[in-house]
Amino acid sequence: MARNKNGILGGFSGKVGTVVGYNSYGVDWMRGLPERTAPATIAEMKNRAQFKLVQDTLNCCKELIKVGFNNYWTKTGGMRGAVSYNKMFAVKEEENGYTIDPEEFKFSGGSLPGLKDVKVALEGKDVLRFHWDMEIGPDASAQDQVMMLAIDLEGRKSCYVAYGGFRNSGTDVLRLSDDLAGKEVHVYMAVIARDRSRQSNSQYSGMVVAK
Template identity: 35%
Template sequence: MGKLPNGILGGISGKVGTVVGYVMNGKAYVRSAPRKSEQKPSAAQLAMRQRFALAQNWLKPLTPFVRIGCKNYGSSGRGFIAAKSYLMHYALTGTHPEVSVDPAMVMVAWGKLPQATGASVSLDASGNLSFQWDANEYRGTNFQNDHVMLLAYIPEAKLAAFDLCGARRSKGGDTLKLDAGFSGKEADVYMAFITEEREELSNSQYLGRITVI
């Protein structure tokens, strides 16, 4: 049932007759209500639905990260949609119904800032992730003030840990704390850089899969 949250002169919300009202980015829109099809979906349609659902579900726990990390990719200006589009085009392997995500090909941040040189990650004595990179390459430039963005993700458990504004590039290292849920599992690890103004980013770097003890 449709609603008129702003009165009879305002936009509608939900289905009213043959139209559906919705709000996107603060603006009200109306579109035709979809018709139910009596035809069974084709193999191509089923394959596309699977790819869409797989990308959506894989990225969902990373929503706060990719909203910022991928906001400058494409023309949508919406980081999650951009990250999902990239994943569907470049990070899915196999054919329907045996389709999976290749974590090494996933992009969780995109931009023109330089990536880290000599980037690595290891497990420290406390069971947290210790990131290292070359701090000297961009010393004395504006890039030295960039902040690192860190991410660890266990897709099978839908468990993610991240830092959206970590140490400066000039520091050469940072630590990502992990909760007990990571213990005994393998996590895919990523890093990227973002300017202090939170506007420009680097492409994310996949640092591999690490076993958390």
């Protein structure tokens, strides 16, 4: 960002894109930013690799991320918040690079109470059946809605529902797409408030192999 004291025809100070403006002895000058010639450091390469892994993984469910990370973790939340959170907590280093830890991965976060005693089972070849305790605790509503996610973290494919059944229904289903057939699918669940003001932390419910 640059500052312009003398209107559109005057000089400016600061950076605009690749141009830097400055004043020297009453004369306004502009110069281009120097090109970096030094190779990226090890820390920079690690940061880029981690960022790309998380970004590519989240892209397959980005519309759900916008709901689950609404106003959460960072000032703007959404995809930026989800990338920041998962890069910090879910990325694990292995001998040949980085991977996403399914138990640390999160698609939703917030202060709304989650669900208790969540169980998931595969019905037929392409339907996941979710069950949970219907108890309505403090600071929750029977009309809160569930969010469901099934994701292939390796292949970066997913199926999800952002606004599913009500908290007091105790069960709901998620139909899997054909591109998840035969894949190891990690399953998650969260809750969003009836007025959309907040949501719960997502809960990891294990892994199933889609048929």
